[in-house]
Amino acid sequence: MSTPLHDAVAEVLLKNRRTKDGYQYTVPSPSSYPYQWLWDSCFHAIMLSHLEFDAAKAELRALVSKQFPSGQIPHMLYWEPQEVMAVDWGVPDTSSLTQPPLLAYATWRTFAASGDHAFLEELYPAIVRFHEYLLTRVRPEVGLIGIINPDESGEDNSPRFDRALALPAQHPVEHNSQKRFALFDEHRTCAYLAYPCTATHFWVEDVAFNSYFVWNCQVLADIAHELGDTTASAHWRGVAKRVGQAMREHLLFNGEFKTLSSPDFLPIEIKTWAMFAPLLADLYTKDEAAVLIETHLKDPTSFDAPFGVPTVALDEPSYDPYEPSWGKAWQHPHWRGPIWMAPHWFLHKGLTRYGYTDLAATLKQKSVSLIEKSGFREYFDPMTGEGMGAEDFTWGGLVIDME
Ligand code: GLC
Numbered sequence: 001m002s003t004p005l006h007d008a009v010a011e012v013l014l015k016n017r018r019t020k021d022g023y024q025y026t027v028p029s030p031s032s033y034p035y036q037w038l039w040d041s042c043f044h045a046i047m048l049s050h051l052e053f054d055a056a057k058a059e060l061r062a063l064v065s066k067q068f069p070s071g072q073i074p075h076m077l078y079w080e081p082q083e084v085m086a087v088d089w090g091v092p093d094t095s096s097l098t099q100p101p102l103l104a105y106a107t108w109r110t111f112a113a114s115g116d117h118a119f120l121e122e123l124y125p126a127i128v129r130f131h132e133y134l135l136t137r138v139r140p141e142v143g144l145i146g147i148i149n150p151d152e153s154g155e156d157n158s159p160r161f162d163r164a165l166a167l168p169a170q171h172p173v174e175h176n177s178q179k180r181f182a183l184f185d186e187h188r189t190c191a192y193l194a195y196p197c198t199a200t201h202f203w204v205e206d207v208a209f210n211s212y213f214v215w216n217c218q219v220l221a222d223i224a225h226e227l228g229d230t231t232a233s234a235h236w237r238g239v240a241k242r243v244g245q246a247m248r249e250h251l252l253f254n255g256e257f258k259t260l261s262s263p264d265f266l267p268i269e270i271k272t273w274a275m276f277a278p279l280l281a282d283l284y285t286k287d288e289a290a291v292l293i294e295t296h297l298k299d300p301t302s303f304d305a306p307f308g309v310p311t312v313a314l315d316e317p318s319y320d321p322y323e324p325s326w327g328k329a330w331q332h333p334h335w336r337g338p339i340w341m342a343p344h345w346f347l348h349k350g351l352t353r354y355g356y357t358d359l360a361a362t363l364k365q366k367s368v369s370l371i372e373k374s375g376f377r378e379y380f381d382p383m384t385g386e387g388m389g390a391e392d393f394t395w396g397g398l399v400i401d402m403e
Helices: 004-015 038-048 053-064 103-114 117-134 173-189 207-226 230-251 273-281 286-297 341-353 357-374 394-401
Strands: 017-020 023-026
Touching: 004 017, 004 038, 004 357, 004 394, 023 038, 023 053, 038 053, 038 103, 038 341, 038 394, 053 103, 053 117, 103 117, 103 207, 117 207, 117 230, 207 230, 207 273, 230 273, 273 286, 273 341, 341 357, 341 394, 357 394
Parallel strands: none
Antiparallel strands: 017 023
16 A cells, blocks of 8 residues: 555655665664664565565665674664764674664564565574573573663663663763673673673563563464464464563552562563553553553553653653754664654554554554644653654654554
8 A cells, every 4th residue: 555654755765775785774873873773674574575585685684794693683773884883892793782682573464465485494503592592591490581781672761770770860971882782882781691701790571571572472473373283383472471471470460560679689660662662562460551551651641642652651750752952863762752653553562452442543543643733753752742762763764653
């Protein structure tokens, strides 16, 4: 289907398209984020599956081309080195961290749109190895995936990570980045052994990250089934179930999922959009979901803002919707309140999965309004819809997949 919105998304994706060494990928924003990023590329493939199948496939092929022998997929691929995020990661051409596992879903969608079975078969081993790698990242007594840096969540300075970084609810954003960058060095010193080595400096069993993992294991089971591998299909369904149960056992408190964080592994009580992420993977009961939505999502003092769902509830002490006034956009991706399109898209998927189609439609409408008002910006003020951060930022394109 082609609409003016589809055309606008196609235009920004084309503007941000790059080729190198026979690979093709999309940068999230030409001036602010000029490389390939892991979860961004999954979003791009999902958008492209509505527009241009071959480009969706190319995006994912480029992404898995730098997979490590361990199975890890790095979160940044520096095809053309530039001054943005010029970090000494200690590994060539990529970062040493990872990002949320959405590869199974992005591949599945690309297959579903294109019908290209050979492509599914081609990507399958990389997805399996990535998921197996993530399973090496569990505290054995808990069985949940841990992240070793806030950047691995994709929500770099979210207040969910304040405690692990020993930061107060309000702090200068420079302090936040200094601590995150210091962790890059710890990981190098640990020779990239996330657990148990880097984990001694930062370890967070994040609700959103584990929800993505469970959801993508469910999809991986579908992929294995489609490829006729019934043993693997049963295996991944079992992994999804096991991690889902561990989430319910360790992260669910009075009907709400919370993140566990080093150093003490007590639940993080700050309300962020992540409390809704388990809807993606069917981890709340129907009754729990109904209460959660009624008490939080529909509450105008916390998550029901005029332009959509803020990343941090409006009534949290850490809520701060404004872009920091110094430096360049890439120096302060800001996850302490403004609306970002990826959480909107996750929430749309979760609400649809639970049958809340009216709420999902409203969320889509608000997302479209943000683009109409402010264009393809990185994030938005929940009260005014004003766009902030990077320009020509691709994530607004996710609206074409809110269906
Ligand atoms: C910012 C975002 C992160 C994203 C990256 C590239 O760092 O916080 O989620 O992957 O930009 O767009």
